[in-house]
Amino acid sequence: MQIQPRQQLLDIWRATARVSYHDGEWFPGGRSGSNSISDAEQLLCIMAPATEIPLFRLDRPDAVANDVLDTLRAVGDNLQIPQRLLRALSRYIERYTDRDGTPLFSGNSYFSLDEGKDGDGATEIKAEIKQEQLDLDVVDSFSISVTLMLATIGFTKIFRQVVTRPTLLKQVEALERAANVRLSAAMAGLLRSFAVNVFTADSVPGRELLRTVNQERRPTHQVVDELREALREINARLRDDVTIGSGAAEGSELDNPNRLFECGWSWGVVREAPEIETTAAIGEQRTGVAQNAPYLYFTTVAMDAIQALSSERTRLLGLLDTEQARLAQSLQLRFELTRSYWAAIATFGSGRWPLEDLPWRTTDGIEFDYFSLLVGGIVIQNMQAVRASTTELRRVSEVLEELANRSRITRRSTEPETAIAVHYPGLHFPLEGSENIGSSRLAWTVADIAPTLFRRSLTLASMVDDGVIRGRLLDLADAIWDHLQDRVLREGDDHGLWDRPAGAYKYLPDEARDVSWYYTKRVVDCLVVAARLINDPPLRSGLLTQIAADLLNEADHLYDRELLNGTTTRGETLRVELDRIGTELRRARAVRREQPGVAVAVTEEVLRKLDRLSAARQADSGVT
Template structure:
């Protein structure tokens, strides 16, 4: 791919520190396009900590192994030993800011990210203080990154004051992690509805791609989802109502609502997480919050989390409950998105229509994420993933990323101002119904493209998706700030769409920048994996190696190894190259083929030289 994740992440680090760190005062400047809140501030920190915790070369927890380029990017925060210490101070500031001073309860309020249906509809202070799934999810990712960073860094310092800070910060991060996990459990939703209700008609319209009778589709869909529905009987903690799932005229959907659902039961836990607040959120899942919750839950089961032992016993119990919900949700959406045996899947019928009747290409993009998560567990063959990739091609066109927008093109609203989600139930907290603005279309598309490319075993199809990913990256580069305090950060949509000049921004959007960082981290990890193995290339490499070894043995039989110092050195080099060829053949057959070809060339030179000597003699 043309985009270079390493360099781009370094540039982002440099820009984040320049924007956020005040070296003269040794403090962190919170906030950006939106006033500081629990989510935006976490996103700001994750722009540094996500690469540091998920990409090996960006690690900051072992000062003697920190790369020189990383230190140059962060130089205003100090050297290899000062950067981790100052990060600890910044993180302590964050966790103190979002912990209630009186009760010790972690705060997960949406704050300034909450909006109204119109600019005149300002949410009340009580509404802005409501917990939201986005904050729970960010807390999981940030807290795991923090605890992992501390577990490694504590072994590199003996300073008593730093050790005390580490102990205090780890305790706060662990408490916030536990509280966030409980919040995610209480935000999970199973929405059961009649087949002839609005929700029922909308889901049946999406899955019925062949025009079959409704009764037949209902029966087939219930059969497809039977195992998932039965498994919900085992969901005991904060699951919501799952009654009537066996009724022949009932369907359901599952996932995460926008916040703690109304009447969600309390979660019994030994963790000291403070008060479990009452919820007001509708008992119905949202695609956006479902995807962001499942991404966070995956972090709970990452290799780093397991190896470093980041979860205590009670957190492991909570994580298993979350994993059960995540597995069921993944299975459900993979079944719905790819339902039927016809020529077209529901997910290929763009745009996706939600059960409440809303339609958007953005919803299709979210469903692709859920479908891929399910396909990699159930089937995951290249054929299915390529079909999802084809959907992403169409979404890039419809989002005017790879196609020129028309005059007053409504597709531009996907990027600015974004898709506005109604937070049903928020009006019960006093005030107008709140909304949540999502405008991550470009970064999310890039992340999905690179993620699917990393799963494909077909080199050509993989290359096609990465080529499209480069075009999406070109679009994102155009949206970078080029002037002012936010230079090299996001989001300036007018850079890609001059039609949006009236909506020019001056401050960085940590929401958008963090999504770009997340996509770059995925790309970096895809690049870091071993290259694809081609059976055809492996067979060719094996044939070349077999011929090279045979000819080499023949040269040895003819006494080439005893032909003087020059020939002895040539034979030694050939033997070393053959050994290296055998080592790399299983994982890198292309490299093995080149090495074997080089040996054959050298052996041919030996043979030709001997033949010339015979002719001259």
């Protein structure tokens, strides 16, 4: 793999510090202005590596690496950096907390108008976004707040251990309390944004779902019966186990054996979502307006956040209190059901998978390659939970390769080409229900197919035991990284960050000058995954393991023969040499299972040394 995550993350940190810090203060804002999501993305460009990669940690001033200190010189020294980060995090939470203490999770400047239609389906002549719409809570903000607050709480728990000044300790404790409030509120928001859409097989959503899963074009009634059987356990758990938050009210409809369904996260708090009964002080739980149906994009970002709630770091540091653990358990149930549902749909049948039928088509009739990538990501998450076969992993890897080609990341683009729209200006999809509090419907824009594909390729590579498949995935990751490198801002104050689509597609308008924290944060996430992949033990080859065992058997035998023939009595130099050989043999045995290639290399060198000793002994004494 050509990617060097340490150096590349340091370069991003240097640019982020240069752009964000002025006179010791953190200044939020970027291409999309300041909002609860973009500001969190900006902070996570620093906080994510600092809390997820040990070599980048900033919470112990005496343990900060020298190259990290040099990179963050614009922020301060090893004592100032954590304090100024704490101040920036505190101001973020204050900025997005209402006067009554209620955390705010609005999309604000990330919202746009759904061009072309108003709430009644008529063509719009003139429209504007009302402030009430800009203030709507959105799942993206809930999700990124979970990620940022977990990073913040973990950071404070470790940093407070080295704090001695009472005033600073009070600031750390105050930040931790505020972060816990925002974390609890974000978790409650996710519980109220979960959607279960129930429909009949002959409805429009039903026909679209059956079209997707029926890859073998079998009789509809047969496919319906098999699909219901495949989803039977998920149906039962949705009906019986989902008892708090949104999604619980649909239990009675799921009792009907003639219904199909889909589940996941809507774009915001769904209509008529009940309030969460909790002892946590989360403030007002606002009325929801979002459509009670899952959106693939918001489903995937919510699932990524929920994974962080159950991560090893969260458990080891004890980042959740008792009430948060209860909420996390409810979210984990929804995560598992959603993951199982989409994996079952995507791999349904005995022939070609629906996932392999590009592009993915949703139940409202919209189809994009980007949706195939999102569903593929959920399938990969499911494969991490259930041991997938090499064949299944290979099939998903081939889908990722094809998506990279179709989206013109690894294949040359010709001008003009509709495939480029996924990169610029991005995919726009309507936020159904937002028109209920305004004259126009809102829309959401996504343009992160390249970093998302990069991340999924690295994740899948970490799961594969087959060297050929893993090599292809790493080659794909390298190719995507080359594409991302082309899109780095090269000029202006924000150089070294992302995103400049015209760098990869020369015929696009070269208008980008300001940093997109939306895009840069996703690149940082990819590099964090790459660092984890590199830190994992290398791929173990069964063939190399057997070769290492055979070589060790021969080396042990020859070594014992040298000892038996009295080589150690023929001088101090030979005795020292045999001692070294014995040490190397022990090293080879120790690493044989985890690093068979190293064991082979060490043992081959041992065999060469033993052969030289044997040849010298034969020449000297004639002993064979």
